[in-house]
Amino acid sequence: MIEERFDAIVVGAGMAGNAAALTMARRGMKVLQLERGEYPGSKNVQGAILYADMMEKLVPEFREEAPLERHLIEQRFWMMDDRSHVGMHYRSDDFNEERPNRYTIIRAQFDKWFSSKVREAGVTLLCETTVTELVRGERERIVGVRTDRRDGEIHADVVVLAEGVNGLLGTRAGLRARPRPDNVALAVKEMHFLPRETIEARFNLRGDEGVVIEAAGTISRGMTGMGFIYANKECISLGIGCLVADFQRTSQTPYGLLDQFKRHPSVAPLIAGSEVKEYSAHLIPEGGYKSIPQLYGEGWVVVGDAAQLNNAVHREGSNLAMTSGRIAAEAIGLVKSRGEPMSAANLSIYKKMLDDSFVIKDLKKYKDLPPLMHTQSQNFFLTYPQLISKAMQNFVRVDGTPKAEKEKATLKSFVRARSWTGLFGDACRFARAWR
Amino acid sequence: MNVESLVRVEDKLYYNRYLVDIGHPHVKVRAHTTPSPQLLALLKACPARCYELNDDGQVEITVDGCIECGTCRVIAEPTGDIEWSHPRGGYGVQFKFG
Numbered sequence: 001m002i003e004e005r006f007d008a009i010v011v012g013a014g015m016a017g018n019a020a021a022l023t024m025a026r027r028g029m030k031v032l033q034l035e036r037g038e039y040p041g042s043k044n045v046q047g048a049i050l051y052a053d054m055m056e057k058l059v060p061e062f063r064e065e066a067p068l069e070r071h072l073i074e075q076r077f078w079m080m081d082d083r084s085h086v087g088m089h090y091r092s093d094d095f096n097e098e099r100p101n102r103y104t105i106i107r108a109q110f111d112k113w114f115s116s117k118v119r120e121a122g123v124t125l126l127c128e129t130t131v132t133e134l135v136r137g138e139r140e141r142i143v144g145v146r147t148d149r150r151d152g153e154i155h156a157d158v159v160v161l162a163e164g165v166n167g168l169l170g171t172r173a174g175l176r177a178r179p180r181p182d183n184v185a186l187a188v189k190e191m192h193f194l195p196r197e198t199i200e201a202r203f204n205l206r207g208d209e210g211v212v213i214e215a216a217g218t219i220s221r222g223m224t225g226m227g228f229i230y231a232n233k234e235c236i237s238l239g240i241g242c243l244v245a246d247f248q249r250t251s252q253t254p255y256g257l258l259d260q261f262k263r264h265p266s267v268a269p270l271i272a273g274s275e276v277k278e279y280s281a282h283l284i285p286e287g288g289y290k291s292i293p294q295l296y297g298e299g300w301v302v303v304g305d306a307a308q309l310n311n312a313v314h315r316e317g318s319n320l321a322m323t324s325g326r327i328a329a330e331a332i333g334l335v336k337s338r339g340e341p342m343s344a345a346n347l348s349i350y351k352k353m354l355d356d357s358f359v360i361k362d363l364k365k366y367k368d369l370p371p372l373m374h375t376q377s378q379n380f381f382l383t384y385p386q387l388i389s390k391a392m393q394n395f396v397r398v399d400g401t402p403k404a405e406k407e408k409a410t411l412k413s414f415v416r417a418r419s420w421t422g423l424f425g426d427a428c429r430f431a432r433a434w435r
Numbered sequence: 436m437n438v439e440s441l442v443r444v445e446d447k448l449y450y451n452r453y454l455v456d457i458g459h460p461h462v463k464v465r466a467h468t469t470p471s472p473q474l475l476a477l478l479k480a481c482p483a484r485c486y487e488l489n490d491d492g493q494v495e496i497t498v499d500g501c502i503e504c505g506t507c508r509v510i511a512e513p514t515g516d517i518e519w520s521h522p523r524g525g526y527g528v529q530f531k532f533g
Binding site for chain 2 (some may be wrong): 018037042043044048108111127128129130147166168178179180181184186190191235244247251252254255256259274276278279280281282283374385
């Protein structure tokens with residue numbers, strides 16, 4: 001199909017792939033990018049929040065050009081039981097700054113724009129092209145890819161695998177393990193459309209201000225999971241995700257959870273009267289530091305979700321994707337500028353650079369949290385939210401019971417549910433994993 | 436009350452845009468007489484309800500509404516119960532919002 005030879009082939013046009021392709025093209029490399037969707041973004045699903053700092057490093061002028069929804073001025077955390085939520089809200093006018101820190105975005109639209117910048121930089125993009133296989137040369141070295149186009153074998157010095165969480169190429173070639181049910185979550189999402197003014201009134205916003213709500217508790221029915229509600233300009237992204245292993249174990253359905261979340265008395269008024277225009281689902285890498293695969297080899301590197309680079313605690317993913325894509329490209333650029341081959345030894349510099357960045361440092365910090373959350377899901381996602389909700393109701397309801405009696409009853413309910421040693425153990429385990 | 440019975444996934448899938456690759460399903464179920472626990476799990480775990488039991492008690496798949504999340508791959512590919520590929524270039528779900 002394509003006779004010419006490329007310096008690099010990037011598989012995928014998501015955040016990681018676009019960051020990598022853009023960075024390499026700007027360094028004068030000849031880059032081919034392959035995308036299986038009709039257009040960049042058509043296969044990509046995210047909540048979605050964009051972190052400005054990481055985007056700025058790639059396209060400094062993005063605020064003027066990119067399709068952004070709302071800049072976030074408020075973050076709400078909700079702990080829910082079936083009828084109530086206990087919330088912590090942080091809202092600050094500081095976030096109404098000239099160069100806002102976080103935005104909500106709509107990925108299909110954002111990625112299309114991001115890709116236009118990548119092509120402007122000189123990258124050749126081929127859409128509607130599924131890469132079916134990695135091509136090996138001498139000494140097992142990856143020398144290119146095979147696609148589903150006719151005569152679809154293309155060669156390059158290095159292949160950047162930005163194929164996403166469900167990438168088949170790396171796993172089929174034995175470069176990394178397939179994602180496991182206990183280290184990926186399945187999230188389902190709907191896009192609810194409402195008039196702009198309605199969204200602003202319901203979420204207490206002015207202009208392009210935005211709000212994020214993250215919710216945990218009985219909405220996941222004892223599974224490790226979270227719900228989310230993001231305010232966009234004229235729509236609300238609403239979804240919920242739980243570990244695949246938990247879905248498998250409990251036989252709960254993803255759409256059943258989503259429906260229950262939508263009908264929760266704290267959520268229903270926010271989306272009342274909306275028109276749903278899309279239903280999507282996506283896997284999220286949740287294994288953290290311990291699930292990161294081999295990141296480089298003879299003629300290849302892996303970036304973004306495909307490398308399980310996702311911070312589940314802070315719900316950061318796309319910025320880790322962008323950053324790993326950029327750093328991989330810089331590492332490749334360094335090897336190339338020295339005129340050296342794209343061998344595993346030379347590409348190992350990618351891992352060194354990534355280790356020095358926030359990407360690996362953050363994941364390392366929380367390396368023990370995923371296993372804790374996954375094994376204690378009943379306590380953290382069912383028992384505690386119910387207890388805390390009951391305690392709050394006890395605290396605020398005025399009914400003539402003396403306060404001391406109320407507090408005693410609250411304490412008793414905690415001890416009855418988890419026992420003193422259980423409570424103490426949970427607190428210690430959580431503190432240790434968080435540290 | 437059983438919530439699941441009230442949710443019609445088919446209605447949700449109508450919101451989406453698909454280019455169905457007729458005659459080229461990207462996911463296949465291995466022929467079986469009795470479904471494995473992994474295959475049975477897909478009846479519930481698939482967010483597009485692509486998997487259903489036929490009259491003979493075997494698990495069947497219809498990929499037309501697939502939203503390509505990969506959940507079934509994670510659960511049932513290791514056991515060999517299903518074969519998973521991405522749809523051919525340009526086919527499958529095309530998200531407008533994503």
